[in-house]
Amino acid sequence: MCELLGLCANEPADIRFSFSGLKQRGGKTGIHKDGWGISLYEGKASRTFHDPESSATSEMAHFFQSTPIKSKIIISHIRQANRGRVCLENTHPFSRELWGCDWVFAHNGQLTGIKKTPLQFYRPIGTTDSEYAFCYMMDKIRGEFPRRPNSKKKLWSFIESTAREINQFGVFSFLLSDSRFMYAYCSNKMCWVTRQYPFGEARLVDTGEVIDFSTKLSKDEVVTVIASSALTDNEHWQCMEKGEFRVFNNGRSNRLS
Amino acid sequence: MCELLGLCANEPADIRFSFSGLKQRGGKTGIHKDGWGISLYEGKASRTFHDPESSATSEMAHFFQSTPIKSKIIISHIRQANRGRVCLENTHPFSRELWGCDWVFAHNGQLTGIKKTPLQFYRPIGTTDSEYAFCYMMDKIRGEFPRRPNSKKKLWSFIESTAREINQFGVFSFLLSDSRFMYAYCSNKMCWVTRQYPFGEARLVDTGEVIDFSTKLSKDEVVTVIASSALTDNEHWQCMEKGEFRVFNNGRSNRLS
Numbered sequence: 001m002c003e004l005l006g007l008c009a010n011e012p013a014d015i016r017f018s019f020s021g022l023k024q025r026g027g028k029t030g031i032h033k034d035g036w037g038i039s040l041y042e043g044k045a046s047r048t049f050h051d052p053e054s055s056a057t058s059e060m061a062h063f064f065q066s067t068p069i070k071s072k073i074i075i076s077h078i079r080q081a082n083r084g085r086v087c088l089e090n091t092h093p094f095s096r097e098l099w100g101c102d103w104v105f106a107h108n109g110q111l112t113g114i115k116k117t118p119l120q121f122y123r124p125i126g127t128t129d130s131e132y133a134f135c136y137m138m139d140k141i142r143g144e145f146p147r148r149p150n151s152k153k154k155l156w157s158f159i160e161s162t163a164r165e166i167n168q169f170g171v172f173s174f175l176l177s178d179s180r181f182m183y184a185y186c187s188n189k190m191c192w193v194t195r196q197y198p199f200g201e202a203r204l205v206d207t208g209e210v211i212d213f214s215t216k217l218s219k220d221e222v223v224t225v226i227a228s229s230a231l232t233d234n235e236h237w238q239c240m241e242k243g244e245f246r247v248f249n250n251g252r253s254n255r256l257s
Numbered sequence: 258m259c260e261l262l263g264l265c266a267n268e269p270a271d272i273r274f275s276f277s278g279l280k281q282r283g284g285k286t287g288i289h290k291d292g293w294g295i296s297l298y299e300g301k302a303s304r305t306f307h308d309p310e311s312s313a314t315s316e317m318a319h320f321f322q323s324t325p326i327k328s329k330i331i332i333s334h335i336r337q338a339n340r341g342r343v344c345l346e347n348t349h350p351f352s353r354e355l356w357g358c359d360w361v362f363a364h365n366g367q368l369t370g371i372k373k374t375p376l377q378f379y380r381p382i383g384t385t386d387s388e389y390a391f392c393y394m395m396d397k398i399r400g401e402f403p404r405r406p407n408s409k410k411k412l413w414s415f416i417e418s419t420a421r422e423i424n425q426f427g428v429f430s431f432l433l434s435d436s437r438f439m440y441a442y443c444s445n446k447m448c449w450v451t452r453q454y455p456f457g458e459a460r461l462v463d464t465g466e467v468i469d470f471s472t473k474l475s476k477d478e479v480v481t482v483i484a485s486s487a488l489t490d491n492e493h494w495q496c497m498e499k500g501e502f503r504v505f506n507n508g509r510s511n512r513l514s
Contacts, residue, residue, distance in 0.1 A: 042309075042344065042345035042346070043344060043345065043346050044346055044382045044383075045307075045344075045345045045346040045348075045382050045383065046345075047307050047345055048305070050304050052299075059324055060320075060324070063317075063320040063324075067316055067317070067320075087299065087300060087302075088299040088300065088302045088303075088304055089299070089300050089301055089302040091302075096354060097353060097379065097380060097382060098380075099380065100380035100381055100382050101382060102382060121378070122354065123354060123355075123356065123357035124357055125301050125302050125354060125357050125358060125359060126301075126302065
């Protein structure tokens, strides 16, 4: 299994506090040592850092930790390989273009038999079941909506039903973004916390590091962090149920089902 | 106009010496201060660093300079914006997936009217004529070859003829890779140098830095560097002619036309 981390905010936000907790799980406090990646949107494009090295010791993770790159939508993943060898091709997040937007995807779980489903437009570059499932999902969305639909609810519902379909193959917890919205599907475990005024202190489970968000965020900022398991031990993380699908938009959560 | 830098080698090679010359042109010895990017292949996937900052002062360029990431195919670009604002979406290299391979593209030139040509499968994320031309080219290749053709010569010829077609719109010097081959088209200026045994010294035009490749490369290594203008002043760079198309493969050059 792997660990997911996502951020959705109404203003470009800094994920380094959360990431400094997550990256420990890539070889130090956790066993997810088979690569890591992070995608940060700027407009319709995303900037991705991929590294097949362990995040706890990766030089690139160290660089990322020392450089503030803010974004309204961020998806990160640390990997414990079970399907597909450890290499760049198999390192999440994966991305593809649709409607002139980068779509970014990271997955936690295993999907048995997904590779027998036919693909049409998108092909996997690596050998993971995760990237295959992403291509399958992108094919479905492209087939249903050759252009971005005016009704966002129609799009959200379609993504949810596709997630449920793919979930039949096994465990399909994922974070996905189309550059506007962040989609989260919980197959087994996923939780989230929204930070908004008045801000308090947060303490990382993995390092004990403490941050006082009241000195970091302005009154109008709303930041939601989504993770496979809680990253802090003194905030109220909301656990998603199995089979729950949520859309995050401008830092806030919307439950559809 | 912009500046291009490419590397094609028979073994994973280090581009930092060449890049340290190029990056000076992004704001110091040159005027190409509107962002930079570099893509390095590992197998069929590529790892890309994008930064809308000037390469001469970019922290990410500094990190890249301090970290050895070797690759057999590398494409880099520093930008002087003329079409499309300075932002991540408009920062080269651009990439798209075809046949389960990352294709990476960077362009030097301007193409007037290219945006009136119809697109089918691939859509630009940013607003540059460069990315539009890349999408147009990828559409053509995909239309002609739904699968990678067995005959590489057929593919090479088709890419060459598509390059000539797009060149009608203006200046279309580019570097392109499909993860196996590096394609270079010279619309105005482009040159290349092949380093092979016996190796000698090279001195960067932009910094005066000297490297002795006999201490860096092993006897069997063959490394070709391609650039908009010569990066060293004591090696024999071969100038491409206007309208010349070349394919580089395992460090060596093939001229088709």
